[in-house]
Amino acid sequence: MAEWLLGGASALWLGILTSISPCPLATNIVAMSYIGRKVDHPGLVFWTGLFYTLGRMATYLVLGILLVKSLLSIPQLSFFLQKYMNKILGPLLIVTGMFLLELIRLNLGDGRLSRWAQGRAETWGLWGAGALGMLFALSFCPVSAALFFGSLIPLAIKFESGWALPSVYGVGTALPVVFFATLIALGAHSISRMFQRITQMEWWARRITGVVFILVGVYYCLTDIYGVLD
Numbered sequence: 317m318a319e320w321l322l323g324g325a326s327a328l329w330l331g332i333l334t335s336i337s338p339c340p341l342a343t344n345i346v347a348m349s350y351i352g353r354k355v356d357h358p359g360l361v362f363w364t365g366l367f368y369t370l371g372r373m374a375t376y377l378v379l380g381i382l383l384v385k386s387l388l389s390i391p392q393l394s395f396f397l398q399k400y401m402n403k404i405l406g407p408l409l410i411v412t413g414m415f416l417l418e419l420i421r422l423n424l425g426d427g428r429l430s431r432w433a434q435g436r437a438e439t440w441g442l443w444g445a446g447a448l449g450m451l452f453a454l455s456f457c458p459v460s461a462a463l464f465f466g467s468l469i470p471l472a473i474k475f476e477s478g479w480a481l482p483s484v485y486g487v488g489t490a491l492p493v494v495f496f497a498t499l500i501a502l503g504a505h506s507i508s509r510m511f512q513r514i515t516q517m518e519w520w521a522r523r524i525t526g527v528v529f530i531l532v533g534v535y536y537c538l539t540d541i542y543g544v545l546d
Contacts, residue, residue, distance in 0.1 A: 319475075326471060327481040330463050331488015333416075333525055336517070337459045340452075340489065347448060347493050364445040365490075365497025371449025373486030376464070380482025384472045405474075406536030408466045409529045415462040416526030449490065459522075467529070 334340050347368055414420045456464065464485070472481045538544040 323471060323475050323477070323481060324484050327468060327484040328488045329525075330468050330471075331485040332491055333488075333521060334460045334463045334485075335489045335492050337416075337457075337463075337522060340455075340457065340460050344452075344490075344493050347445075347452065348496050361497050363442055365494050367442045367445040368449040368497075369487065369490035369494055371446035372453040372490045373449075373483050374446075375450045375453035376482040376486035376489070377479055379464075380469070380472055380485075381478040383469055384476070384478035384482075387473060403536075403540045405470050406533045406541060408470060409533030409536065411533075412462040412466040413526040413529030413533060415459050415466075416522045416529065453486065453489065 335344055411420070468481065468485050472478060475481060
């Protein structure tokens with residue numbers, strides 16, 4: 317039970333870290349502007365934020381089930397993963413940590429997809445918010461791809477959880493949008509100041525997590541690959 321709670325907390329943190337990383341944060345800003353356009357209808361703002369969250373969660377849920385179940389359903393691959401997962405996990409964590417620390421950088425996209433998606437979703441109401449969440453969930457950038465494919469999927473395979481951990485991760489990726497949607501619905505002010513604080517927090521959270529990932533990855537490499545700390 318304690319292991320599952322730790323796994324769930326890890327998945328949630330990975331989702332939150334994804335949501336406040338620069339590239340996903342940009343799509344979440346687009347989502348917030350889409351959700352906040354009906355600021356004079358607090359109830360609609362809340363439901364739009366909820367549908368956006370469900371859209372993201374559904375996407376990661378489907379991806380998690382397809383990836384984890386298909387990998388574990390192949391006997392040879394399942395045996396390989398169970399036997400070598402810790403050996404694979406070490407290098408994966410190190411590479412993910414390097415992405416978080418911006419030691420590895422890739423420049424993908426210029427935001428045109430986000431603007432196009434928002435324009436299309438304008439005419440779809442609540443269902444548009446759900447579609448926006450699905451599309452933005454699929455808009456992987458280097459950091460979000462590293463966190464999802466390099467950290468969450470190995471974690472889900474380790475726990476043989478194709479639906480629970482990806483769902484928790486999906487909720488985490490939408491938390492800032494839900495938070496701001498709730499503030500708008502409640503008529504809260506000083507949102508821009510809170511947004512600045514979240515941006516500052518992201519800088520520290522990403523770097524601390526990156527260092528932790530690299531240290532844990534090195535530990536896995538030393539114990540499971542080189543047998544130094546056995």
